[in-house]
Amino acid sequence: MEYNDLYDEFMMQEQIPLVEPGIKGRLELAKCFRALARFGDSAGECEIRNALSRSYYAVFHASVAFLMAKNEPGSKGNINHEQLQGKIGVILGKGAKSTLQALLSDRTQADYDWNYLDRKFQGSVETFRAQAALRLEVHSAEYEAYLERIWKIDEEKGQARQEEASQ
């Protein structure tokens, strides 16, 4: 089962933070990019590059949605990569920040480093494909972790509302 299917179930529950259009919009965009973050066994260089780039942006939008769900100041406006890394460093620690930096590096190479295939993989698309598949697994785990964190915030808010209602 794809994590996006779990995500769909989650979204269908229409729980608390997701009714905020900004968060929902971010998550929809994250999901849409995540769906494009894949390639087939015979994928060429451009498809692989595109998957890595879209994959980073899926994590980018999921992590911004997480900050929004936590009501982090400044998360509802435009936020650049460095600002995001700084905020994630504060909220989740250095490990999460470093991971975001590494994912951005994947995306930067995919989008801008025109000579990457020759320089890093001696022109072998097969090697690039294998390496990119491993990187996509890391991206995917990070994407899922952000969704899980949002899910947890949602549960906590739901519990707090229930407690409030029962008092």
Added chain:
Amino acid sequence: MTVLELRDLVIGKLRGNGVLSALHHELSQFLDVSEGLFVEVVLTDASRIPEALRAMDEVIVELQKQHVSLQHVVRAIWQVDSVENKGVAYGSQGVPKSAVSFAVRLSSGNRQTVVRVDVSVMALDGLKTALGIGEGSGAWESVGAPVLNSLVRDYVEYQLGEGGLSYWDPIKFPVRDLSAAGMSYLLHKRRESLPIGVGPKA
């Protein structure tokens, strides 16, 4: 104040309080974000937290003189030593919960503690479905119970892995609840290594 100056100040105070040797340099961080300065001091030994807090109090006093505000976290790295099923979980008033309780022993340098993880019945149902184990099945003891133990370990390790302002202090907050949603996530992460598993809700 620059981040480097802040780092030097914090390191100096940690050294002055005799706790620098317990600093985890890789995970500790010094940041200048839009809300101001932020320091996360991560220790390899939770028994040294009081000295580190004292050092940070001294840092804050110095910064106040310069009208600089600082957010900070002092935490320790913990490891899971053991996980034990303790049976039916009870709430704070002694009332049974719809959950199974686990005692999880943790250690961090010279400090040990025990936390409780209550796994909800709905989370257990999710696990049984994923493993294809029905009610009263003999496979539960041989297959399900060890998987559940390892998932509780995963859960605690995952919670302990969060740093920054989201860190979990297992001494201050020794009870965690593993819900159905949390179980779905853990099962998804472990889908390749489940003994019978076909993944959550497949």
